[in-house]
Amino acid sequence: MAFEYAPAPESRSIVDIRPSYGLFIDGEFVDGRGSSFKTVNPATEETLAEIAEASDADVDLAVRAARRAFRGWSRMSGKERAKYLFRIARIIQERARELAVLESIDNGKPIKESRDVDVPVVAAHFFYYAGWADKLDHAGLGPNPQPLGVAGQVIPWNFPLLMLAWKVAPALACGNTVVLKPAETTPLTALLFAEICQQADLPPGVVNIVTGAGSTGQAVVSHPDVDKVAFTGSTAVGKAIARAIAGTDKLATLELGGKAANIVFDDAPIDQAVEGIVGGIFFNQGHVCCAGSRLLVQESVTDEVLGRLKRRMGTLRVGDPLDKNTDIGAINSREQLERIRELSDIGEAEGAERWAPACELPSSGFWFPPTIFTGVTQAHRIARDEVFGPVLSVLTFRTPAEAIEKANNTPYGLSAGVWTEKGSRILHMASQLRAGVVWANTFNKFDPASPFGGYKESGYGREGGRQGLAAYLKEADA
C-alpha cells in the first residue's frame, strides 16, 4: 500500500509579476538607461519579467541619492530609525505569503523553505536590528559610534531576500544608506522589497536598488562615493572586488564560498545526524555557501550512516517548487546546472562512486537529483571545489585528530558541523575547527543574533549579531 501525496500547489495568484521592472532610486521606480535582461522561472524556464540593467550612470544616480539621504538618515535618532525598521519587519510579516511565493517562483527553491525559513528569518533580521538602532552606544564599539556612509551591497541568488535582509537591516540600523544590487537571476523579491520601503514611508534614497549583472555590481563597488562594500557570493568575484577596492579607503565585508565538513562520530544520535546531513547539503538544493558538502564519518559507523542516508534520500521529493510537499526544488540557472554536472562528472571520472535515489525529474526547467559520492578522498576535486548544488562527498576518518585535520584541510572556512553525544568533544572540536560557525548536533541554522562569516577564502567580516554592527560603524572620532 503506497501513500501517494496529491499535488498541493501554493497559488501564485497572490503575487503580481509585472511584465517589466525599472530601478528603485531615490524612493521611486525609474526606467534604467541601459539595456534590459530577462528573469526566468528555473522550474519551468518561463520568462517572468523584463528587468532593467543599470548602467554606470544609473548607479551614479543611485549613489548620489543615497548620499543625499545619508545626511538626514544618519542624523535621525536611533529610536526614529528603529520605527522604520520595525515597520518594514511588520510589513514583511504581513506580506509573507506573497514574498515566499515570489521567491520560490524566481529562485526555484521549495515553497516549504521560502515560507518556513527564508521569509520568517528575513523578518527576524529586521526586528533584531531595529532593536539595536537606539542601543548602538552599548554594542561594545565605543561611545557614540558613527555610520560609515553609503554602503554598496551586492548579493547572490541563493537566498535573494535573506541576503538582502542580512545586508540592509544592519546598515540602516546603524544610520547608513544603501545601494543594493540583487543577483541577475533573482531580482524580483528585491523589487518587491522596494515597494515595501515605499509602503513603510522610508525616506527617499535610504534604500536604492539597482538591478543588473556583473558590470552593474562592479559599478556599485567601485563607485568613488561608496564608503563600504558588502558582498556575498563566489570567492572568485570576492577576490575581484578586493582587488578593485585595494588602495581606496572603502571598507569591505566579504562572505564567500565554503566546503564545510559535517563530522559524524560513532556515538552520534544517528537518526538526527542523518537528518542533519540531509538538511546540511540538500537544503535549498545545496545552494548554500555554508552547506555541509563534505561528510566526514567515523569509519566504524560508515556503513550504518550511509545505509540510513540512502534510505532517507529515497524519501526526498524533487519537483515543483510551489508544491507544499516538495523537498528539493529547481537549480537556479542553466549555468549553475552545467557547473554541477561538470563537477559531478569529474567526481565520477576521478573514481568516486556516485549514487542518487531513483527520482523522476520534470522535463522542463533545471533539475539535479540529490546525489552522494562515496569513496571520496582529500585528493578528489569533488572534495575540494565548491559544487553549490545537491551533491555530497563522503569521506571517512578514524580519530578526532584526523577529523580535525581533514576538516581544516580546505581553502575555505565558513562552517562545520559536529555530531556526537559527548559534550566535551563538541567543545573540543569547536575550538579546533577553523570555521566561522560550528554547529553541534544541528546544521544550517540561522539566527539574527548569531554572527556569521568565514576564515581564509570564505571571506572576512561578520554579519549578524552584535558583531554584524561593527561592519557598519566606526568610532566617533575616527
Add this chain to the structure above:
Amino acid sequence: MPTSALAAYSEVTASDASLRRFLHGLPGVDQVGAEARAAGLGTRSIKTTAKAWALDLAIRMVDLTTLEGQDTPGKVRALANKALRPDPADPTCPSVAAVCVYGDLVGEVKAIVGSQVNVAAVATAFPSGRASMDVKLADTRDAVANGADEIDMVIDRGAFLAGRYLQVFEEIVATREACVRPDGSHAHLKVIFETGELQTYDNVRRASWLAMLAGTDFIKTSTGKVQPAATLPVTLVMLEAVRDFREATGVQIGVKPAGGIRTAKDAIKYLVMVNEIAGDDWLDPDWFRFGASTLLNDLLMQRTKMTTGRYSGPDYFTLD
C-alpha cells in the same frame, strides 16, 4: 516466531548487566532534532485523493476505546456497534480495527462484533501496572479466556526507571506466555510504555527495543491516563525503533500511539510519519493503530466533507 530470529540477542538478555549495556549502547536520540523532524513531517500537505485515502485508512486503524471505571455493558455494546458501522449513513465507511475495553467487558463486545472487529483488552493491572506478577498474569489470562484478540499490557515503569530492565523484560515474556490460548494460538500482545512517565526519548528507544526483544507484537505509547500521552516525536522514535528492529532481525513489530489524538488532521500527520519513517509496509491496521475515542468522529466528519463538499454538525454522527 521471534524466538529464532532473536536467537542472536540471547546473550543480550542473559543478565541485567548485559541488557543494560545493550540498551545504553543504542544510538542516542537528540531531542531537538527528533522534535524538528516530527514537526517538519507535520507540514506535509495532504489533500484530495491522498486525503480521502488517508481518512479511510485512519478509520480502519482506530482502536475504539473506553477505559473508564464507569464503563457498563450497555456502554461497550454501543461502542461495539459503532465499531462495526462507524457511519450508519454511509455503508462504504470501513469498520475500525478493534474495540479496546477492560477485560471483564470483552464478552459483551465479542457477542456483537464477532470476528469482524478485534476485541482488545487492557490487562496487567492497567493503567498503573502496580501489582504482583501473579495478579498481572491472572488479569491477562482472564481477558484471554474471555475471548480477547489483543492484550494491551503496561510495563512496570518503576522497574524501568530504576534500571531493572531484566525484570521488565521477563514480565513481558511472561505476559506473552499468558496470552497463549489452549489451542496454541495467542492473543496479540501490545506493550504500553506510558512514555509520559519515561520522559526522555532515549528511554522511549530503550523501552522499544526491550519490548521487541521480549517478543511483543506491538509497542504502544500510553494508557491515555497520563499526560502527555502520544506525541508525534515519541511516535517517531518508536517508528525508527521498529524499522531498525526489522532490519536487524527480520521481525516486524506494530506501533500504536494512544491518547490525545483527536483530529483527522493530527491522524494524517501520524500516517505521513509512518510512511516516511518506517515505510509503507506499516500503513496497515496490522502494523499501525490509533488508540483513540474522540478521533473517530472527526475522521467521519472530514470523510463526509470529502464526499459531500459540506461540513455537517456533530449531531450527524453517533455518540459512542
